[in-house]
Amino acid sequence: MGDNSATWVYAVTRDPDPVLLRAAGVGGEPVRAIGDAELAAVAGSVDANAFGEAALERRLSDPDELEAIARAHHQVIEVVAAARPTLPLRLATVYRDDDRVRALLTQRRAEFGDMLRWLDGRTEYGVKVWADPEVMTGGDKQEQAGQTMQVPGGRSADVGGDGATGRGPTAGTAYLLRRRANLTARADGWQHGAARGEEIHAALGRLAVAARRHAPQDPRLTGNEDGWMVLNGAYLVDSGRGQEFAATAGAMVSGLAGFQLDVTGPWPAYSFSVGRDQ
Amino acid sequence: MTQPWSSAPRAPGRPEPANLADILERVLDKGIVVAGDIRVNLLDIELLTIRLRLLIASVDRAREMGIDWWEHDPTLSSGKGGLADENRRLRERIGELETVADGGGDTRARATPANREVADPAGRQIRTRRSRPGQDNDG
Numbered sequence: 001m002g003d004n005s006a007t008w009v010y011a012v013t014r015d016p017d018p019v020l021l022r023a024a025g026v027g028g029e030p031v032r033a034i035g036d037a038e039l040a041a042v043a044g045s046v047d048a049n050a051f052g053e054a055a056l057e058r059r060l061s062d063p064d065e066l067e068a069i070a071r072a073h074h075q076v077i078e079v080v081a082a083a084r085p086t087l088p089l090r091l092a093t094v095y096r097d098d099d100r101v102r103a104l105l106t107q108r109r110a111e112f113g114d115m116l117r118w119l120d121g122r123t124e125y126g127v128k129v130w131a132d133p134e135v136m137t138g139g140d141k142q143e144q145a146g147q148t149m150q151v152p153g154g155r156s157a158d159v160g161g162d163g164a165t166g167r168g169p170t171a172g173t174a175y176l177l178r179r180r181a182n183l184t185a186r187a188d189g190w191q192h193g194a195a196r197g198e199e200i201h202a203a204l205g206r207l208a209v210a211a212r213r214h215a216p217q218d219p220r221l222t223g224n225e226d227g228w229m230v231l232n233g234a235y236l237v238d239s240g241r242g243q244e245f246a247a248t249a250g251a252m253v254s255g256l257a258g259f260q261l262d263v264t265g266p267w268p269a270y271s272f273s274v275g276r277d278q
Numbered sequence: 279m280t281q282p283w284s285s286a287p288r289a290p291g292r293p294e295p296a297n298l299a300d301i302l303e304r305v306l307d308k309g310i311v312v313a314g315d316i317r318v319n320l321l322d323i324e325l326l327t328i329r330l331r332l333l334i335a336s337v338d339r340a341r342e343m344g345i346d347w348w349e350h351d352p353t354l355s356s357g358k359g360g361l362a363d364e365n366r367r368l369r370e371r372i373g374e375l376e377t378v379a380d381g382g383g384d385t386r387a388r389a390t391p392a393n394r395e396v397a398d399p400a401g402r403q404i405r406t407r408r409s410r411p412g413q414d415n416d417g
Binding site for chain 1: 298299300301302303304305306307308309311312314315316317
């Protein structure tokens with residue numbers, strides 16, 4: 001390995017050799033194992049210029065390059081994880097050379113070994129639940145049609161009223177009332193959706209070895225801008241029960257109006273390799 | 279109540295698990311963090327990428343939603359300089375007003391540095407965040 005190469009690390013696993021031949025890395029390079037049968041890093045040699053700090057930062061800031069690199073990184077991890085307990089490493093973990101990777105393995109051997117044992121025979125599923133704001137708020141359309149009657153109480157005193165006439169609210173007051181009712185309905189609707197997301201997460205957690213909630217995804221990335229993501233969960237389940245988990249999760253919102261559920265997986269255990277017990 | 283959405287799992291059509299948002303969420307934000315020899319702050323990258331993607335994919339859609347910050351973001355609107363222009367106009371206007379109020383004097387010199395700071399918010403912000411120590415391991 002010359003001065004112009006660096007070592008990109010994908011994952012830490014056990015005894016990886018036989019499964020690696022099919023994977024190509026982020027630079028199209030063949031992927032190999034560094035370490036021993038008990039604990040090994042899955043890595044590839046990449047061009048230090050193309051994957052140096054400045055270059056990498058620039059490339060990862062380009063949406064197309066980021067996508068290509070992220071997918072390549074993920075693909076290697078997926079191939080390894082399909083056959084071995086696997087700790088995925090975060091994108092852009094790059095070392096100067098293989099010796100630095102060996103030092104890492106030596107230094108954190110016990111911790112990595114524990115985590116691999118814990119992950120062995122288990123896999124991750126993702127479950128996302130969206131709530132339809134219109135259904136949650138009881139139908140915005142009615143309010144948009146100008147039916148201000150739904151304002152709770154309708155007490156003009158609450159907003160200062162219009163004592164001069166003593167008659168119904170003025171246009172401005174009516175607007176404020178309508179606006180407040182909309183906001184209240186929205187808040188209530190969100191509460192309703194979020195509560196259901198909470199319940200689903202709890203129920204799925206009981207079927208899983210471990211469960212984590214992630215932040216809702218940016219709607220600009222998911223393309224679903226019409227729904228509220230009320231659950232973005234990850235669940236570690238025994239591999240033998242994966243199908244069952246996915247089926248149970250998929251049925252979680254059947255019969256519930258206004259909810260949509262999406263199961264993804266099996267995934268490498270990304271969400272359960274985040275510094276467990278540290 | 280009608281059901282605008284099916285409550286069944288989403289219709290197929292998305293290969294699983296190939297959704298880019300799902301992959302980015304995991305490779306950028308999950309997984310073991312170790313101190314490699316190269317440091318790249320992925321939080322910044324994700325932010326920037328979302329911005330760029332938004333810009334490329336759906337400028338019109340974003341405008342409809344009232345999202346138009348990129349037009350004021352010097353890192354993304356090089357050449358247009360909308361914010362810089364606006365700052366310059368405001369500086370001139372402030373200068374004029376202060377000249378009138380104070381009956382003269384070199385108040386313009388005072389107004390200038392503060393406005394110059396405003397002219398470069400995004401770049402500064404990104405640089406600041408990059409220098410933050412730690413590994414964003416917030417599981």
